[in-house]
Amino acid sequence: MYRYIAETDADLPLLGIDLGYSAKTKSCGVARSNSNDLRALCFGECINHVVQLINERGPHVLILEAVLSTYHNPDGNPDIRGEFEKGRGWYHGPGVTTFAAALRFLDQLDQQLLPGLKLPLVEGFLSYKPTRTRHEDDARRLVDEFAVAERFAPCEGSQPICLEIEGVPEIRRYNPRF
Secondary structure (H helix, E strand, O other): OOOEEOOOOOOOOEEEEEOOOOOOOOOEEEEEOOOOOOEEEOHHHHHHHHHHHHHHHOOOEEEEEOOOEEOEOOOOOEOOOOHHHOOOOOOOOHHHHHHHHHHHHHHHHHHHOOOOOOEEEEEEEOOOOOOOOOHHHHHHHHHHOOOOOEEEOOOOOOEEOOOOEEOOOOEEEOOOOO
16 A cells, blocks of 8 residues: 555645755755744754644655656666756756655654545745745645646656655645746
8 A cells, every 4th residue: 555645635734844864954844725834943853843733634645856856768768857956966966865864754754654645746846946845834835835836747767766656646836946
């Protein structure tokens, strides 16, 4: 049985997570719809907070600012999933870190959440920001601008990053490329 599904549910609250992967700094931001509570957390704290929130309040649509799918070209080499990520591919630079963070994050949630719970999953793409922003503010944008963010489907042949995801999550880009 899958823990995560690539279909969103408009009846569920949104949970935006700007996922960082640092050993010592608060590199993750968390925000949710219908709440003014914004948090900047270390990676492990973020996992614990999200587990507690979902176990207490039920399913949310998870919007992760992290790589949730991959694509490999016919030669077997990693490649961009579409023109939307040209210059910011999932397989180099910051994309590799968010890929690793997402794998660990989703695995830990899967192990700690109540059995049988399924969560819709969407990739938030916040690249091309004109200035540096706080993680909690990025998480708030994931939630507040969810309905108006550009929507992309990864190219045909893309795959989810792990076996716990049913389907390939939609990508929503919050900043247009310049």
